[in-house]
Amino acid sequence: MAADLPVPTYTNLNEAYPDLVTAAREAARFNDLAIEYTKRFGHPPTHIARAPGRVNLIGEHVDYALFGVLPTAVERDVLIACGKRPEGQIGTGEVRAENLDTKYTPQTFRPDPSNGTWHLPIDKSQLRWESYIKAGYYGVLNQFFDPFQTEGALQPTPVDLLFTGTVPAGSGLSSSAAMVVASTLAFLAVNDKLHKDGQGTRKGELVEMAVENEKRVGVNSGGMDQAASVISLPTSALYISFFPVLHAESILLPITRTVPRAVFVCANSLVVSDKVVGAKTRYNLRVVEVLVAARILARLLSLSFISGAPASKPTLREVLGAYINARIHIPGSEVLETNEVRGQASPALSVEQLEDGLGRLLGECEVLRASKLVGRVGGEEGLTMEEMVEASGLSKEIIIPHPLHSQSVEATHFQLYKRAKHVFSEALRVLQFRKLCLSVSGSSEEGDLPESTLKDLGALMDASQESCSELFECSCPELNRLTTIAREAGAYGSRLTGAGWGGCTVSLVAENDVEGFISRVKAAYPPYRDLEGERLSEVIFATKPSGGAFGTAIS
Incomplete structure (x- = not known):
């Protein structure tokens, strides 16, 4: 490994x-x-x-839920x-x-x-x-x-x-x-x-x-x-999984075999995104929302490890494993995946089983809507701290412990349904992106791959951007505008990368069109219009893995 x-x-x-x-x-x-x-x-x-820095090709805000991601340096x-x-x-x-x-x-x-x-x-x-x-x-x-x-x-x-x-x-x-x-x-x-x-x-x-x-x-x-x-590794992305232990699998990207060849173009929105400065209302808040969503979902689905551990705060990946184990029979499974943190074991899950389970849980997470949990009709979909405490069965001190103590998180309402739906759908897109890369790179046939491969990868990137914007709310107007411009300029797909709330986008672009693509983005994105030469290349540039x-x- x-x-x-x-x-x-x-x-x-x-x-x-x-x-x-x-x-x-x-x-x-x-x-x-x-x-x-x-x-x-x-x-x-x-x-x-x-x-090196890294660009996350797909899989935003799912790593701390212990789902796999697909970045590359x-x-x-x-x-x-x-x-x-x-x-x-x-x-x-x-x-x-x-x-x-x-x-x-x-x-x-x-x-x-x-x-x-x-x-x-x-x-x-x-x-x-x-x-x-x-x-x-x-x-x-x-x-x-x-x-x-x-x-x-x-x-x-x-x-x-x-x-x-x-x-x-x-x-x-x-x-x-x-x-x-x-x-x-x-x-x-x-x-x-x-x-x-x-x-x-x-x-x-x-x-x-x-x-x-x-x-x-x-x-x-x-x-x-x-x-x-x-x-x-050069020419590859990493499929990084975190459960039950950290595992990194090199995934050869097909972009060097397609016609046309493709590269990734990173474009800085010029909105500074710093995890530390915005942690209380952004990054750390999302960590709390995702963890509490997992706890409540496990409780509502009557998963056994919650009833046996009243202060337990599982991740959404652990909820998925327990859900599949409880709801779906896995014949002949003798290998166990062990959660080293909790000392539990459950049947080892294949990628296919993960995909199937994620599809099922996307429907199940509807129970996290405020209308289902507290009977609120219309208006605010999130839960107050008091409502969240009651629904989770946890005290406020357990929900937001050190280092995420109460002074480091600020919110009047916690958006548990939206966050869980994003995490499950994004985790599924990661597996689909991985499968597509493996299916074409593992092909025994020599020669070029069709342009449709790039279109399929790009469609997954576009769906990720929509989810980041609408469900996880980690985009911003500038990132939304820049990804739209990138698609109009010829990108196969474009999405934010990194924590969001500013920072960069990543777009999949034909290598022979990089110069024209950058020129079109420069003309359409107002903060770029007065930039030339080195100043422009500092904010928008092509990169290979x-x-x-x-x-x-x-x-």
Whole structure:
């Protein structure tokens, strides 16, 4: 499995990139960064860590419900040159961090070991670039270094870091995950922790560290962004599933075999989308709504694990598994999928069984409508906190526990029906997208694939955008307008990508029409009309699937 492979460390970039042209272009970036690092800090870097951004092709806001997603890494990335501070310079574990982008001011900070744990203050109330560096540092400190300062115990080395990146911040291409992954990787490398006992750090281990690290910034991530940034392979998407354990399956995208060939075009709406800043009314609120919808649905369907665990908060994926087990006979199933969190087992579900179960539950989730739950006729479809507490059988303190405490979620009504319907329908679209890719890429016939393959993929992307806008309400007027313009400009399909509420769209576009497509979008989308050259290419650009994170050792 891809997650079991070690995180690669290269000494030659020809090994890291799929073709010599790309390798030569990136070698110039790496070399320029190393030269600038030496100028600023007075000593050369020992490593450069690279982590790409990602574009989610389909599967929005379903990862924290433990349903599968289909992202791919993009060619744009974050690079961090790093090196140990020369001996004699004070500051155990002290970090000096600078950025080639002058809008990010230099930072110096040092971890504080006290009361048996490491402390690095992170201000969650505002977006600060060093917060992501500290988040990456935390995981390495907690896993490898003794906060009790025991005599003879290894201590973190003083580190100098120099950042650069091409992933637009707040664009929905997961610049935050790229920053945290790259930072975690850099601290592992510079502290000689990438390899232990002759074994390299596994990609899955880096994903798990990065997920926990990003939570320290105030975002409760499901793991999709980090997995895509770490595990992705060129020319492929990742089908990432989270239940019963994290699993990543490389799915070859058919876009290199179709006539015409196709690429993905990312277009920034120029509406900044930051998970941390809008968490209370957006991202974290949706996490609460999805979890409570699962709890109430399980209760209404009389699923056994709810009656046996009165404070249980299952995910919608767990509800699906229990529903299929209770309602649908699976003959001859001897393999069990075990929920490691709850210690339960249920018959292992095939993709076909998941598809069938999702179709059935889409009808069942009608019971979550306010008219069904509380008898409200017309008007507001959501539930108040008091109505939600009564319907779920949970206290307010259990519904919104730490870290999603009451001060981090703001809502007068919770839209449980809409959120559940989106999650189930979006999870089904992911499986359909995956099936289509596998059916054509696995074909024994050689030669080109018809354009209808692109139209079918695009139709699923369009349906996803409609659901994100109408049911999950994570789109915005600019994203709706930009996806509409993209379709009118010739895209096979277009949808928002990332958390939403701003950020980027992703469109499937014929490779031979990219220049014309971008020109038509520029003319129709008002914020682009005065942009030319590099300024335009920063906000709308074509990308092919990229490989995941890696480190380079500099001799």
